[in-house]
Amino acid sequence: MPSAMTRKPASKEGLLLISESRHLGVGDISRYKITIDKAILSEQDVDVDELFIKIKNNENALLNPVYITGPYSFYCDIRPDNYNEDKPFAGKEIIPFVENLKPNEKFKSTLLFNEYSNIKGTTSYSWTIDVISQLAVLTFPKLQYTIKVGTSRRSTRMRSRGRKIDALEGIKVEEWDTISLWNLSPKYPTKPVHLVIITHGIFSNVGCDMLYVKDKIEEITLGMDESINPNIIIRGCMDNMGKSARGVHYIGRRVGKYVVKIIDELNTKYKVDKISFIGHSLGGPTQAMAVHYITMKRPDLFDPVTGVKPINFITLASPFVGVIGDYPLYISLPLDMGSLGLTGRDLNLRYTPLQSKDGLYIDDPKYQNQENSKLIMELLPQPPVRQIFEQFIHRTVYANVVHDGIVPLRTAALLYLDxxxxxxxxxxxxxxxxxxxxxxxxxxxxxxxxxxxxxxxxxxxxxxxxxxxxxxxxxxxxxxxxxxxxxxxxxxxxxxxxxxxxxxxxxxxxxxxxxxxxxxxxxxxxxxxxxxxxxxxxxxxxxxxxxxxxxxxxxxxxxxxxxxxxxxxxxxxxxxxxxxxxxxxxxxxxxxxxxxxxxxxxxxxxxxxxxxxxxxxxxxxxxxxxxxxxxxxxYGNVAINHLVNEHFGIKACEKYAKL
Structure with missing residues (x-):
């Protein structure tokens, strides 16, 4: 005989399946995957055709107008199992998302049991829910949200404090935070690993802002045949959040140290065989500085025989030759004066003395003239680092031809074009x-x-x-x-x-x-x-x-x-x-x-x-x-789709497998 718990759907309250609160800081994300086996629920006399979800930003409403140091809001979206950005979605239902869930606001939606959420060939249905912090500048605030999922709207009311979760068989909830999402293991632990390092831009972060490209790379490579599977591990340095104004040398050196550390750590469990770099905006020069630092400090990592093979060096809207030639005076003058710290001066091609030289130069008579290059943007590709960049199988830059006044076309495309x-x-x-x-x-x-x-x-x-x-x-x-x-x-x-x-x-x-x-x-x-x-x-x-x-x-x-x-x-x-x-x-x-x-x-x-x-x-x-x-x-999916298919698609991975 069914227990009293399984008879609750007949009541007006319904069943409360998920109820929890979390705190997210800058660069933090919570991802939930809800999988429900409807056949198992039916065996417990639970018959539902839809679920109700409510997410609330628990921050004080007085923080609403505070945008510069925030924003104190969340981005949320819900995706049924069969949704893919690159394929037509014929369902009449909307794909729910909210750009800015502001303090004290609620995001409500419905999870439908239909062919679009059904896991093909099973009686299970699945949805993925992302809750992303929109904090961009300050690293110390923590924003609280509450998420509830139930079989009725009443069951998700936020004021229903103290109510216990209705535990049922057939309901599986998986949760990932920022650390777990960005530290996934390779598919084949005993095979060589292709490490992909992703680097964010100014006033940005890896955990949230670079998540889409990470998801797409993993999506295309996960199902590949083992003979050509690149066995991807994707990592990103999270030490530079809130520090983007400290100069290309400072943040690039930190990324370089991170890469050295992560390779050494991974090599204790796996064998890191290949490496790729993907950087957005300031992340382009930053990852170039990281390669520069590694070459100077740990040249053995790029050794042609015993080291990792450089595969992809990819940038998206990155200012390789600075921005001074494309910015008006009322923008470039404040950069000179330090409105964006040392980074602004670096991008404006201005030399700042009394900076650390750690990882910039090498003690070798063959390269004694390199110290004549004082500008960090000019120093990045100088020998002996140039030889490392030449070893990459692919060097690709993506540039916007319109609507980008932050990193204009000329600098993003390295000046020369047809x-x-x-x-x-x-x-x-x-x-x-x-x-x-x-x-x-x-x-x-x-x-x-x-x-x-x-x-x-x-x-x-x-x-x-x-x-x-x-x-x-x-x-x-x-x-x-x-x-x-x-x-x-x-x-x-x-x-x-x-x-x-x-x-x-x-x-x-x-x-x-x-x-x-x-x-x-x-x-x-x-x-x-x-x-x-x-x-x-x-x-x-x-x-x-x-x-x-x-x-x-x-x-x-x-x-x-x-x-x-x-x-x-x-x-x-x-x-x-x-x-x-x-x-x-x-x-x-x-x-x-x-x-x-x-x-x-x-x-x-x-x-x-x-x-x-x-x-x-x-x-x-x-x-x-x-x-x-x-x-x-x-709107930018066309660029990411191209990047992923051309550099991590089947043809590309067939080439890498022969290296």
């Missing part, structure tokens, strides 16, 4: 736009593209045709695309200097207009629209949320890879700032800055191939490119 190729693409986009406006079905291409990612081969041949016209909406095409030739106006010269040298194959495929009878160099050049730094910062607060249709139907998304090409050292043009006259240095106030930026960019590229991937995504693109929050920033 602007003429982008110029030709704009002509294709213009032509298709005009044709579309004269037809009744002008929006058909936008409504049903087959894919957001261009089917490109990252080589120098055919780069114009790397960018499919179907993937960009008309507004985006006008915003990002580079127009025709380069004329000598003050505003446009920086793009002229950064035009790569065209080989014969480049000229034929990239620079020739579709009509084949017009010379690009004869046409007027108009500089690409530059995003506002202020508006980019405000877009964190004002950017539109993705609609449910966008979330559930990938075919409606217009975000796209607009350029994907491997650039080679012989693509570089001749240095522009060699042997410049003294009068030029006097007449042109930016002469010195431009010379330094050119020198840094060339040092990174003179001996190495770089794959440069340009993406067109909606505001706020700087956070979207890393999908900082799963649904709020889903």
């Amino acid at each position: 602007w003429n190729s982008l110029n030709a693409v704009k002509k294709i986009q213009r032509k298709s736009m005009i044709q579309a406006e004269t037809t009744e079905n002008r929006d058909t291409e936008l409504d049903s593209p087959e894919s957001n990612i261009s089917s490109v081969t990252p080589s120098r041949e055919g780069s114009v045709r790397e960018i499919p016209k179907d993937d960009l909406d008309k507004k985006a095409a006008v915003q990002w695309a580079m127009p025709q030739a380069l004329i000598h106006t003050r505003k446009n010269r920086k793009f002229e200097r950064a035009q790569i040298t065209e080989t014969s194959s480049d000229s034929e495929s990239d620079a020739t207009p579709p009509s084949g009878n017009q010379n690009i160099s004869d046409e007027k050049f108009v500089a690409p629209k530059e995003a506002s730094t202020i508006l980019s910062a405000l877009s964190v607060l004002t950017a539109p949320m993705p609609t449910q249709e966008y979330i559930k139907n990938p075919s409606l998304r217009t975000d796209a890879i607009v350029h994907d090409r491997v650039y080679h050292p012989d693509d570089l043009p001749e240095p522009h700032y060699n042997d410049r006259s003294t009068i030029s240095r006097v007449l042109y106030p930016n002469e010195n800055v431009n010379r330094i930026q050119e020198r840094i960019a060339r040092t990174w590229q003179e001996t190495m191939d770089w794959r440069k991937v340009l993406v067109s995504i909606q505001p706020d693109s700087h956070n979207n490119i890393i999908v900082r929050r799963r649904f709020v920033n889903l």
